[in-house]
Amino acid sequence: MTTLVPFDKALAAYDPAMGLEVHVELNTNSKMFCGCPTEFGAEPNTQVCPTCLGLPGALPVVNHKAVESAIRIGLALNCEIAEWCRFARKNYFYPDMPKNFQTSQYDEPIAFEGYMDVEVEGETFRVEIERAHMEEDTGKSLHVGGATGRIHGADYSLVDYNRAGIPLIEIVTKPIIGAGEKAPLVAKAYVAQLRDLIVALGVSDARMDQGSIRADVNLSLAPKGSDKLGTRSETKNVNSLRSVERAVRFEVSRHAGILNEGGKVVQETRHFHEDTGETTSGREKSDAEDYRYFPEPDLVPVAPSREWVEELRGTLPENPTAKKTRLQVEYGFTDLEMRDVWAAGALPLIEATVGEGVAPQSARKWWVAELLRRANDAGVELAEVGVTPAQVAAVQKLVDAKTINDKLARQVFDGLIADEGTPEEIIEKRGLALVSDDGPLIAAIDDALAAQPDLVEKIKGGNMGAIGAIMGAVMKATRGQADAGRARELILEKLGLS
Amino acid sequence: MTDLLKKSAAELAELLAEGSVTSVALTQACLDRISEVDTGDNGVHAFLHVDAEGAIAAAAASDARRAKGELLSPLDGVPIAVKDVLTTIGQPTTCGSKILEGWVPPYDATVVARLKAAGLPILGKTNMDEFAMGSSTEHSAYGPTRNPWALDRIPGGSGGGSAAAVAAFEAPLAIGTDTGGSIRQPGAVTGTVGVKPTYGAISRYGLVAMANSLDQVGPVTRTVLDSALLQELIGGHDPLDSTSISEPIPSVVDAARLGASGDLTGVKVGVIQELTTGEGWQPGVMARFDESLELLRDAGAEIVEVSCPSFEHALAAYYLIMPCEASSNLAKFDAMRYGLRVTPDGDPSAEEVMRASRDAGFGDEVKRRIILGTYALSSGYYDAYYGQAQKVRTLIQRDFAAAFEQADVLVSPTAPTTAWKLGEKLDDPLAMYKGDLATIPSNLAGVPGISVPAGLADEDGLPVGFQVLAPAKADDRVYRVGAALETLLEKKWGGPLLDKAPVLEGVAR
Numbered sequence A: 001m002t003t004l005v006p007f008d009k010a011l012a013a014y015d016p017a018m019g020l021e022v023h024v025e026l027n028t029n030s031k032m033f034c035g036c037p038t039e040f041g042a043e044p045n046t047q048v049c050p051t052c053l054g055l056p057g058a059l060p061v062v063n064h065k066a067v068e069s070a071i072r073i074g075l076a077l078n079c080e081i082a083e084w085c086r087f088a089r090k091n092y093f094y095p096d097m098p099k100n101f102q103t104s105q106y107d108e109p110i111a112f113e114g115y116m117d118v119e120v121e122g123e124t125f126r127v128e129i130e131r132a133h134m135e136e137d138t139g140k141s142l143h144v145g146g147a148t149g150r151i152h153g154a155d156y157s158l159v160d161y162n163r164a165g166i167p168l169i170e171i172v173t174k175p176i177i178g179a180g181e182k183a184p185l186v187a188k189a190y191v192a193q194l195r196d197l198i199v200a201l202g203v204s205d206a207r208m209d210q211g212s213i214r215a216d217v218n219l220s221l222a223p224k225g226s227d228k229l230g231t232r233s234e235t236k237n238v239n240s241l242r243s244v245e246r247a248v249r250f251e252v253s254r255h256a257g258i259l260n261e262g263g264k265v266v267q268e269t270r271h272f273h274e275d276t277g278e279t280t281s282g283r284e285k286s287d288a289e290d291y292r293y294f295p296e297p298d299l300v301p302v303a304p305s306r307e308w309v310e311e312l313r314g315t316l317p318e319n320p321t322a323k324k325t326r327l328q329v330e331y332g333f334t335d336l337e338m339r340d341v342w343a344a345g346a347l348p349l350i351e352a353t354v355g356e357g358v359a360p361q362s363a364r365k366w367w368v369a370e371l372l373r374r375a376n377d378a379g380v381e382l383a384e385v386g387v388t389p390a391q392v393a394a395v396q397k398l399v400d401a402k403t404i405n406d407k408l409a410r411q412v413f414d415g416l417i418a419d420e421g422t423p424e425e426i427i428e429k430r431g432l433a434l435v436s437d438d439g440p441l442i443a444a445i446d447d448a449l450a451a452q453p454d455l456v457e458k459i460k461g462g463n464m465g466a467i468g469a470i471m472g473a474v475m476k477a478t479r480g481q482a483d484a485g486r487a488r489e490l491i492l493e494k495l496g497l498s
Numbered sequence B: 001m002t003d004l005l006k007k008s009a010a011e012l013a014e015l016l017a018e019g020s021v022t023s024v025a026l027t028q029a030c031l032d033r034i035s036e037v038d039t040g041d042n043g044v045h046a047f048l049h050v051d052a053e054g055a056i057a058a059a060a061a062s063d064a065r066r067a068k069g070e071l072l073s074p075l076d077g078v079p080i081a082v083k084d085v086l087t088t089i090g091q092p093t094t095c096g097s098k099i100l101e102g103w104v105p106p107y108d109a110t111v112v113a114r115l116k117a118a119g120l121p122i123l124g125k126t127n128m129d130e131f132a133m134g135s136s137t138e139h140s141a142y143g144p145t146r147n148p149w150a151l152d153r154i155p156g157g158s159g160g161g162s163a164a165a166v167a168a169f170e171a172p173l174a175i176g177t178d179t180g181g182s183i184r185q186p187g188a189v190t191g192t193v194g195v196k197p198t199y200g201a202i203s204r205y206g207l208v209a210m211a212n213s214l215d216q217v218g219p220v221t222r223t224v225l226d227s228a229l230l231q232e233l234i235g236g237h238d239p240l241d242s243t244s245i246s247e248p249i250p251s252v253v254d255a256a257r258l259g260a261s262g263d264l265t266g267v268k269v270g271v272i273q274e275l276t277t278g279e280g281w282q283p284g285v286m287a288r289f290d291e292s293l294e295l296l297r298d299a300g301a302e303i304v305e306v307s308c309p310s311f312e313h314a315l316a317a318y319y320l321i322m323p324c325e326a327s328s329n330l331a332k333f334d335a336m337r338y339g340l341r342v343t344p345d346g347d348p349s350a351e352e353v354m355r356a357s358r359d360a361g362f363g364d365e366v367k368r369r370i371i372l373g374t375y376a377l378s379s380g381y382y383d384a385y386y387g388q389a390q391k392v393r394t395l396i397q398r399d400f401a402a403a404f405e406q407a408d409v410l411v412s413p414t415a416p417t418t419a420w421k422l423g424e425k426l427d428d429p430l431a432m433y434k435g436d437l438a439t440i441p442s443n444l445a446g447v448p449g450i451s452v453p454a455g456l457a458d459e460d461g462l463p464v465g466f467q468v469l470a471p472a473k474a475d476d477r478v479y480r481v482g483a484a485l486e487t488l489l490e491k492k493w494g495g496p497l498l499d500k501a502p503v504l505e506g507v508a509r
């Protein structure tokens, strides 16, 4: 086992080069080459037909909507769109591949030569896109028995072909060089921004937790100043933004360890483990791994007309950088606020919350101050924290209506994350409503005043600061549910000071 | 054998219409003939599976429709045999391979669905070289088919079963598939008619692919008109096959009827020099070819010579493209979802099960082509083999284009020889491959071709085929010229060539 070299030390000696391959599962109603439905979570092997099961004699037919989505993704990534391109067969044997070849694209991708500008800590990196191509997903194997859950050592394996044939777009970057110590953040920011773009395009569910966006992280190190790329490892199916960052960090440390010991990095596939943040070796892979690609003879070439491409260009969402600038002005966020919002991946969430009628600063406060902390505690992305923009808006409206205050709102969020129902139901169940009826409040004030006559004297003597202590007692007695403003009014009234 | 069985499908359709025969009686007559000649050690063995029950039920349904005057097509009630390479609900589909033994598909090929929708009872599935790889039907894992003209000879291949079924009067019609000549060469050596339509004219959905860019479904019949009737029934665009042609092609039935007048005035017929000169052509084959050419000239056709120099490389290109596509197509036979599964002893991995199953399930010729294709597609060899072969393909297409500037149709013998003896070429794959010399170029170019019986070779008394080729989507031309030649020859012979075939009564046990 190689000793890991701490990240900072590794980067003092080596320059990292990364390549990111992101698979986006499209949200078309039917599969890439057949009419089967694509719904997530159906009973195994219920969304299949002769074509996606690879039965002898069945033929593929291209899903026009998937081509449209591919072109829109390509355009949004500033790519060229091929005037003419073909599908190709990628031949290899695997039990969850119905035909033992994957219908993909090889040297004629639908989109190529693009870029995406990624912002990290106020600095912009241009990630160059080599290609975006169309392909079909494989089935899913479940290996039963055995220690690892992998095929080796399993007692038996089950295969679900529902996923076989679901349209995928694979987006491949050119090597990302020069990010240095920011490499893990650049990788994370790229995937995050790509995800936001996919969401804005509406072409995928874009759920990393459900595998509708899957990232493979290729990483190599070269001695500082060298212009040659080192041998890369390919870490597969890194399934959250946080994992993208961690996988890069881990691989940098691991590669540096091997290189420092004079070893050679093995070109191989590796698996990332969410629990430990480590990668382990998968199968060895060489450049010569031979997929025997050749053009798919069962499909005719895809030749999108320039008119269609331009028409689709007209449907693109706003450029993310321009949008960011626009929203900062519109929302009146300071540069610092905006940087935090951006780093947290909160902008689309804030935008959606504002869209529900909430003031931008309130939306920002909840997402960046309150919910981000919870997401970090839970080790999940902000978007997956368990609260939706609509729920944040509902909570803020209850605060505005003085049904609850900010402090109680936090408890409502607890309830929302615990899935206890709507904000109203949670308030009801947890008994969180502000006490707005003067009766109990007056009783609590009377008790507090009677218990601390010295403070009463101080207040009457003009020491208004002493009101705070009385307020504290009242809040304690009402379990925080008192409307603080009203309590203060009543106290002053009682003491004849209003 | 009843005279009924000797009738063409067009004639049978008329008899059904007149009410002088029922579909049930006709279908039963075919089934009886199958029992009489197809089974046993010396039987023709055209069928791998006979669906007597299904065929009679379909025939009864046809008779019921006819009684109500609700016919589905001009051939409603006329029985047919289907090559075992097309999927059929309720009937096994083996492709002549052990690896698919017992597999009953859950779906119908588009062609099969169209036959059913047109009311044709399906008698059963016909024998073929394993996965259509061969020119003799000897590579069937279920034993060879015998040539009805001489039971010790091959019926051609890969569709020897369909051709023999029609030649032996077991079925009036059959469906074949043609990747390099698998409809036309069996037609030639059994004295029957076989058509390879334009690539894409008939859906390939449900056709278990050998080489997707070359495979074409087509009719196997005893007359040119029957082939035309059948092509019109099963042809046309299929949304399930992206490579099927969406625009209509001229009526082939009209063309066959026009040709039957025997008049070819103004038609330019190009004789392909590369397929009529040089070594390897049996004298009796060339004699019948030359006579046929004279008849066409007498009928008013203008005969010209054309040269297609790239045809020389057609066989080499074919034996790269076909195995490349086949090696990938056959990868799906891995014992995971259907077909033969061989589980080695011990605790085998999925890969080991795949390997053992494929080793046991595929025959030698199939393995030979998988290895060839896998090698040719390998990284570093792709350009030299597959890439070069595709370039040759383009050159062949250009040769055709240039030749069709000079002639409306091109002609050659369908196959260089008559039927050889069973076993004769089994140890010499290259000799076997050469049997497809004349048919392969049209598959590489996607153009239509027909083989029409041209008589019997003097030296062995066995049938010879005459091939007519036309530009893509001009299938009507091969039907017109084919029908004309058929008319002229039958006039000369005083009846169909098959009248001269042995009667075969009682060959089955």
Ligand SMILES: [Zn+2]
Binding pocket: A031, A034, A035, A036, A047, A048, A049, A050, A051, A052, A053, A165
């Ligand atoms: Zn499907």
